[in-house]
Amino acid sequence: MVVEAGCILSAAKERAAEDGMFFPLALGAQGSCQIGGNVSTNAGGINVLRYGMTRDLVLGLEVVLPDGKIWDGLSTLRKDNRGIDLKQLFVGSEGTLGIVTAASLKLNPLPAQRATALVAVASLDDAVALYRLARRECCDLMSAFEFMPPTAFALAQAAMPDLVMPLSNEYQAYVLMEISGSGLIDVADLMQRFLELGLERSLVLDGVVAASESQARMLWNFREAMVEGQVKRGRHLRTDVSVPLSNLAAFVREAELQLAAELPECLAISYGHVGDGNVHLNVLPPVQTSEAERHAIIKRAKSIVNGVLADYRGSISAEHGIGREKMEEFRAALPPVQAAMLAAVKAALDPEGRMNPGVLF
Amino acid sequence: MVVEAGCILSAAKERAAEDGMFFPLALGAQGSCQIGGNVSTNAGGINVLRYGMTRDLVLGLEVVLPDGKIWDGLSTLRKDNRGIDLKQLFVGSEGTLGIVTAASLKLNPLPAQRATALVAVASLDDAVALYRLARRECCDLMSAFEFMPPTAFALAQAAMPDLVMPLSNEYQAYVLMEISGSGLIDVADLMQRFLELGLERSLVLDGVVAASESQARMLWNFREAMVEGQVKRGRHLRTDVSVPLSNLAAFVREAELQLAAELPECLAISYGHVGDGNVHLNVLPPVQTSEAERHAIIKRAKSIVNGVLADYRGSISAEHGIGREKMEEFRAALPPVQAAMLAAVKAALDPEGRMNPGVLF
Numbered sequence: 211m212v213v214e215a216g217c218i219l220s221a222a223k224e225r226a227a228e229d230g231m232f233f234p235l236a237l238g239a240q241g242s243c244q245i246g247g248n249v250s251t252n253a254g255g256i257n258v259l260r261y262g263m264t265r266d267l268v269l270g271l272e273v274v275l276p277d278g279k280i281w282d283g284l285s286t287l288r289k290d291n292r293g294i295d296l297k298q299l300f301v302g303s304e305g306t307l308g309i310v311t312a313a314s315l316k317l318n319p320l321p322a323q324r325a326t327a328l329v330a331v332a333s334l335d336d337a338v339a340l341y342r343l344a345r346r347e348c349c350d351l352m353s354a355f356e357f358m359p360p361t362a363f364a365l366a367q368a369a370m371p372d373l374v375m376p377l378s379n380e381y382q383a384y385v386l387m388e389i390s391g392s393g394l395i396d397v398a399d400l401m402q403r404f405l406e407l408g409l410e411r412s413l414v415l416d417g418v419v420a421a422s423e424s425q426a427r428m429l430w431n432f433r434e435a436m437v438e439g440q441v442k443r444g445r446h447l448r449t450d451v452s453v454p455l456s457n458l459a460a461f462v463r464e465a466e467l468q469l470a471a472e473l474p475e476c477l478a479i480s481y482g483h484v485g486d487g488n489v490h491l492n493v494l495p496p497v498q499t500s501e502a503e504r505h506a507i508i509k510r511a512k513s514i515v516n517g518v519l520a521d522y523r524g525s526i527s528a529e530h531g532i533g534r535e536k537m538e539e540f541r542a543a544l545p546p547v548q549a550a551m552l553a554a555v556k557a558a559l560d561p562e563g564r565m566n567p568g569v570l571f
Numbered sequence: 572m573v574v575e576a577g578c579i580l581s582a583a584k585e586r587a588a589e590d591g592m593f594f595p596l597a598l599g600a601q602g603s604c605q606i607g608g609n610v611s612t613n614a615g616g617i618n619v620l621r622y623g624m625t626r627d628l629v630l631g632l633e634v635v636l637p638d639g640k641i642w643d644g645l646s647t648l649r650k651d652n653r654g655i656d657l658k659q660l661f662v663g664s665e666g667t668l669g670i671v672t673a674a675s676l677k678l679n680p681l682p683a684q685r686a687t688a689l690v691a692v693a694s695l696d697d698a699v700a701l702y703r704l705a706r707r708e709c710c711d712l713m714s715a716f717e718f719m720p721p722t723a724f725a726l727a728q729a730a731m732p733d734l735v736m737p738l739s740n741e742y743q744a745y746v747l748m749e750i751s752g753s754g755l756i757d758v759a760d761l762m763q764r765f766l767e768l769g770l771e772r773s774l775v776l777d778g779v780v781a782a783s784e785s786q787a788r789m790l791w792n793f794r795e796a797m798v799e800g801q802v803k804r805g806r807h808l809r810t811d812v813s814v815p816l817s818n819l820a821a822f823v824r825e826a827e828l829q830l831a832a833e834l835p836e837c838l839a840i841s842y843g844h845v846g847d848g849n850v851h852l853n854v855l856p857p858v859q860t861s862e863a864e865r866h867a868i869i870k871r872a873k874s875i876v877n878g879v880l881a882d883y884r885g886s887i888s889a890e891h892g893i894g895r896e897k898m899e900e901f902r903a904a905l906p907p908v909q910a911a912m913l914a915a916v917k918a919a920l921d922p923e924g925r926m927n928p929g930v931l932f
Contacts, residue, residue, distance in 0.1 A: 263650070265656070289615065290813060290886040291886070291891065295626070295663055298656060298660070299659070307655075319707045347753070394761055395710055454647045454648060486649040487649050526653070547636070557919065
């Protein structure tokens with residue numbers, strides 16, 4: 211499906227759905243963000259686990275180059291292996307090499323069935339173990355696996371006071387899990403049998419499966435309200451880091467321990483997509499903190515998180531990109547060989563440095 | 572999993588399997604080809620449908636650059652969105668920008684179950700319809716869907732005289748289909764129910780499901796012997812083209828009609844992976860043809876196929892790359908804007924033109 215860059219993501223998804231197809235990119239901002247921006251930032255979101263990031267969902271691009279020429283790379287071929295794949299340069303380059311004006315999107319069949327469950331687990335380690343079990347037992351049908359911390363519900367309720375806790379007790383960690391598909395596989399039955407297996411293996415402590423579309427919506431509200439609840443707490447450190455999955459729990463544990471020791475007055479919360487090693491480890495100063503103090507706390511917290519992250523060879527940007535905000539950190543950590551390669555590519559395509567100055571370069 | 576570039580593909584697959592994991596790249600040449608070559612040519616193969624090409628299976632690379640410096644991009648992160656993704660430049664660039672010396676590979680859970688079936692269908696149109704049905708009904712568990720022409724069996728038997736035709740009649744077209752997975756989904760049952768649905772919809776005319784690993788092997792032998800059978804017929808035109816899936820049957824029909832009209836003495840056969848729009852449309856001169864005549868026939872046949880392909884905005888190389896053989900065709904069809912972009916990238920990374928001269932540039 212070919213869409214113009216200005217097409218709103220949710221409109222693109224609706225257009226695909228009219229033909230019984232599914233464009234899997236799914237973000238909080240989908241009602242306002244545009245396909246051109248999704249491509250230029252290589253947007254991620256909740257379906258990355260199964261369908262990949264924007265890079266994996268693009269078959270071709272049309273790009274206006276810095277010299278004003280138009281590159282027509284709007285292929286709709288699923289498979290094309292004619293040498294260097296130029297479109298890859300524009301995906302995620304944040305507008306620094308050219309302006310994406312249209313994209314050809316890869317579609318999937320629209321899932322007709324969806325099973326959503328909120329599951330309580332004992333720890334992030336167990337959440338990772340449950341994820342690995344789900345990858346095996348549910349094969350490629352798992353479409354979301356979101357980890358949330360013990361404070362998730364309190365945060366969610368702060369943003370959405372009517373929210374009812376779907377589980378009867380509080381737990382150390384939660385997982386919001388979704389399996390989806392169409393056709394001959396009974397997805398609800400698969401979810402049921404998977405959760406029973408999780409209980410048997412003592413990985414699942416409690417859980418609730420949405421019995422309707424509106425109940426599923428409510429479980430997702432829990433996840434989204436948790437994010438909003440943080441905003442209500444005032445300015446705080448938001449991170450978007452990734453480490454290899456095998457190190458995820460150790461990384462979070464170590465960073466949270468260091469944060470608790472050095473910034474005991476703050477609330478550190480970690481949540482994320484688990485399966486791709488991506489975690490948002492955020493640090494919230496106490497509500498009453500002044501703006502000046504917040505600034506100092508955020509700076510300190512960021513340096514603690516990044517310090518631990520470097521030990522794990524992690525990424526400071528798993529899905530949100532660099533932009534202007536992470537420019538300094540990004541450039542500081544760039545190995546010289548890589549910096550020289552990037553500079554050469556930039557000079558080759560945008561010799562006068564016209565495109566999005568101050569970003570990436 | 573990090574492997575050196577010289578690692579044989581089948582050895583990499585075995586190493587992954589020792590940890591219960593699966594490296595999905597699967598090619599006829601897997602016993603001799605090396606990971607470095609797979610990366611540089613962005614190799615495809617029979618599992619592309621589900622797992623993608625080599626590009627989709629690589630998390631990081633180590634590359635020796637034309638100036639002798641080493642770029643350490645050997646990340647094992649599943650998700651990393653720090654601006655321009657340099658590794659994409661080296662995947663599929665056929666050694667023209669640097670020498671890949673190691674790769675970090677993305678693994679999947681090893682499928683514990685596999686169901687293989689050989690199915691008879693009435694036409695390539697029906698094969699495409701059956702593929703679309705399978706994409707919906709078997710969700711993402713279909714791992715192969717290979718289309719074969721009516722002459723497939725005769726060709727296969729020429730290469731493998733002991734081969735027993737697995738179906739009791741001859742048909743207009745065959746599909747070799749595989750569903751695989753692990754865990755809670757009964758893959759054999761899924762295949763059975765899918766074939767019943769295909770029969771109900773009159774898309775499946777006949778079929779046989781492998782009852783054992785050795786029977787599955789035998790069905791794959793049929794596919795592989797068909798390829799060998801062509802080699803036994805002497806030099807011929809081999810193509811590796813792709814068109815959008817919705818045009819696949821029309822493209823093949825038109826190309827075969829033109830070939831039948833202009834080269835009636837030749838045997839045109841079309842087979843391929845269907846789901847990704849990739850078809851190998853080969854043209855075999857009569858066995859007795861002299862080498863000089865073969866040369867003329869191949870040239871004429873290629874021009875017919877490429878003519879029809881151009882009308883469908885198809886690719887002359889869906890998975891095999893350009894190399895030296897398709898250099899002329901590739902350069903002739905390159906739009907000027909794209910040629911200038913490629914030249915700029917080449918000059919940026921390999922200003923002296925040291926890397927694999929004569930290929931792509």
